[in-house]
Amino acid sequence: MAEEKSFYMTEEGKKKLEEELEYLKTERRQEVVERIKIARGFGDLSENSEYDAAKDEQAFVESRIVQVENMIRNAVIIENDTDNPDVVSLGKTVTFQELPDGDEESYTIVGSAEADPFEGKISNDSPIAKSLLGHSIGEEVVVPTPGGDLNVKIINVE
Structure with missing residues (x-):
C-alpha cells in the first residue's frame, strides 16, 4: 500500500x-x-x-x-522551534525585504493544509517558503520565480 x-x-x-x-x-x-x-x-x-x-x-x-x-x-x-529563534522554520512568521529597495513582507509558514495567502499564511511547499526555510535573520536568499530570481533579505523571524 x-x-x-x-x-x-x-x-x-x-x-x-x-x-x-x-x-x-x-x-x-x-x-x-x-x-x-x-x-x-x-x-x-x-x-x-x-x-x-x-x-x-x-x-x-x-x-x-x-x-x-x-x-x-x-x-x-508544527512545534515552535525555540532552540533556534532566529532561524526560519515551519510555524514561524518571517519578515523579509525584496532587494535592493523593495517593501517588507511578512508571512507565516504553515503546512499546505492551512495555507491562505490572503491571511499571510504560505505553504511550506511554496517557492518562497522553500527558499527561506533554514535561513536566519540578516541572510540574503535567492527565491526562484517564473519571472526570474528574486533576491530578499530576512529582516525578522518570530
Missing part, C-alpha cells in the same frame, strides 16, 4: 479541520439529503436537473469528508 502523506499544520489549523469535519458530517450532509428528497418530488429523475445537482453536491460533500478525515489522521503538528 502507498505511504500516507503527512499534513503539516498548527494546532489551530487542526482544530479548524476538526470543526469543518463536524459541520460537514452533522449539518451539511443533512442539508444535501433534504435537497435530494425535495428534488425527487419534481418528477422523472432522468430529466431532473435539481436531483442531478443535489447528487453532485452530495458527492462533493462526501469527498471532502474523506479528504478532511485523511488530513486529520495524518496531521503532523
Whole structure:
C-alpha cells in the first residue's frame, strides 16, 4: 500500500479541520439529503436537473469528508522551534525585504493544509517558503520565480 502523506499544520489549523469535519458530517450532509428528497418530488429523475445537482453536491460533500478525515489522521503538528529563534522554520512568521529597495513582507509558514495567502499564511511547499526555510535573520536568499530570481533579505523571524 502507498505511504500516507503527512499534513503539516498548527494546532489551530487542526482544530479548524476538526470543526469543518463536524459541520460537514452533522449539518451539511443533512442539508444535501433534504435537497435530494425535495428534488425527487419534481418528477422523472432522468430529466431532473435539481436531483442531478443535489447528487453532485452530495458527492462533493462526501469527498471532502474523506479528504478532511485523511488530513486529520495524518496531521503532523508544527512545534515552535525555540532552540533556534532566529532561524526560519515551519510555524514561524518571517519578515523579509525584496532587494535592493523593495517593501517588507511578512508571512507565516504553515503546512499546505492551512495555507491562505490572503491571511499571510504560505505553504511550506511554496517557492518562497522553500527558499527561506533554514535561513536566519540578516541572510540574503535567492527565491526562484517564473519571472526570474528574486533576491530578499530576512529582516525578522518570530
